[in-house]
Amino acid sequence: MKKIFFFLGKGGVGKSTLSASLAYYLNTKGKRTFWASIDPAHNLCDILSLPSFMGTKQITPNLWVEEVDINAYLKRFLKEIQEKTYHTYRYLQVLNLDKMFNVIKHTPGMEEFACLYALKNIIDQHQDKDYLIIDTPPTGLMLRIFSLPFVTRQWLKELKRWRKAILARRKMVAHIKGESYFPPEVALAENEDKVMENLSAQQRTMQFFASLFTDQEKTVLILVLNPDKLSVLEGKRILDTLKSFGVYIRLVLFNKAGLLPRPKELDLLKDLPQKEIPYMKHTLDQKVFLQLGRMWAEDVCK
Ligand SMILES: Nc1ncnc2c1ncn2[C@@H]1O[C@H](COP(=O)(O)OP(=O)(O)OP(=O)(O)O)[C@@H](O)[C@H]1O
Ligand SMILES: [Mg+2]
Numbered sequence: 001m002k003k004i005f006f007f008l009g010k011g012g013v014g015k016s017t018l019s020a021s022l023a024y025y026l027n028t029k030g031k032r033t034f035w036a037s038i039d040p041a042h043n044l045c046d047i048l049s050l051p052s053f054m055g056t057k058q059i060t061p062n063l064w065v066e067e068v069d070i071n072a073y074l075k076r077f078l079k080e081i082q083e084k085t086y087h088t089y090r091y092l093q094v095l096n097l098d099k100m101f102n103v104i105k106h107t108p109g110m111e112e113f114a115c116l117y118a119l120k121n122i123i124d125q126h127q128d129k130d131y132l133i134i135d136t137p138p139t140g141l142m143l144r145i146f147s148l149p150f151v152t153r154q155w156l157k158e159l160k161r162w163r164k165a166i167l168a169r170r171k172m173v174a175h176i177k178g179e180s181y182f183p184p185e186v187a188l189a190e191n192e193d194k195v196m197e198n199l200s201a202q203q204r205t206m207q208f209f210a211s212l213f214t215d216q217e218k219t220v221l222i223l224v225l226n227p228d229k230l231s232v233l234e235g236k237r238i239l240d241t242l243k244s245f246g247v248y249i250r251l252v253l254f255n256k257a258g259l260l261p262r263p264k265e266l267d268l269l270k271d272l273p274q275k276e277i278p279y280m281k282h283t284l285d286q287k288v289f290l291q292l293g294r295m296w297a298e299d300v301c302k
Pocket of ligand 1: 009010011012013014015016017018039136137138255256277278279280281284
């Protein structure tokens with residue numbers, strides 16, 4: 001996989017349209033391209049004028065499309081947590097695991113984790129493709145997905161510190177009372193502890209995403225704006241939030257240009273490369289997507 005593209009911006013600015021323009025541009029260049037939507041409100045089928053579908057569809061010899069079923073990923077993700085929890089804490093009869101699992105299920109952030117989990121799967125499965133294009137949900141959810149690896153990394157660091165302290169205490173107790181004081185499933189050493197193993201596995205996944213999102217060679221973030229003040233101001237907030245994690249926007253696409261005058265707020269983004277995409281009066285079909293793609297995609301695909 002050479003590059004992964006994400007389209008960000010306020011609802012309705014043209015993220016899906018411009019992801020289509022890139023998909024058709026890469027298709028005519030003969031690049032093997034996987035184009036997926038992780039927006040729970042899918043509409044790639046509408047863009048392609050296809051009947052609604054879930055899962056993957058090959059639409060040309062080099063282009064595959066997937067409407068990612070985030071709910072299915074959420075279920076799989078929760079099932080994995082459930083299995084790991086039972087496996088790790090089987091011996092703790094005092095703990096009501098079913099009750100605990102119900103709490104986990106309704107914990108804020110689960111949808112974002114499911115999106116990351118889906119993304120990891122897509123990336124792992126499509127290493128053989130040249131390019132991945134990810135059509136994203138509107139700003140709020142997308143920013144939470146992007147910030148998750150950075151925030152979770154901090155959490156995991158703290159949790160590992162606490163876990164180390166617990167293991168050290170256990171060792172002290174075992175030293176005084178004798179090793180047989182604990183049942184054999186209770187680990188005393190870090191390298192035998194399943195909780196530590198799970199935390200380290202989570203840490204590797206979060207590190208994978210933090211590295212991917214900050215890798216400007218591989219990850220190309222495209223901010224889509226319209227000639228309206230609100231989309232530009234929201235774009236600026238996206239830019240600033242991502243910057244605080246060390247994640248940078250590569251290109252601003254000023255879409256539907258000509259529909260209304262250029263808002264003066266665009267100057268707030270003057271340090272970034274910008275391209276204008278005109279408002280198209282005709283029906284947007286594959287020919288028009290390709291035409292739009294040719295206006296902007298060449299540089300960012302290098
Ligand atoms: N350059 C353009 N010229 C004309 N119409 C456009 C252009 N770009 C997008 N549109 C139209 O604007 C509408 C919104 O576009 P699109 O669905 O791509 O936005 P989005 O950012 O993906 O929206 P959402 O946040 O809801 O997913 C659609 O009707 C689309 O056809
Ligand atoms: Mg969309």
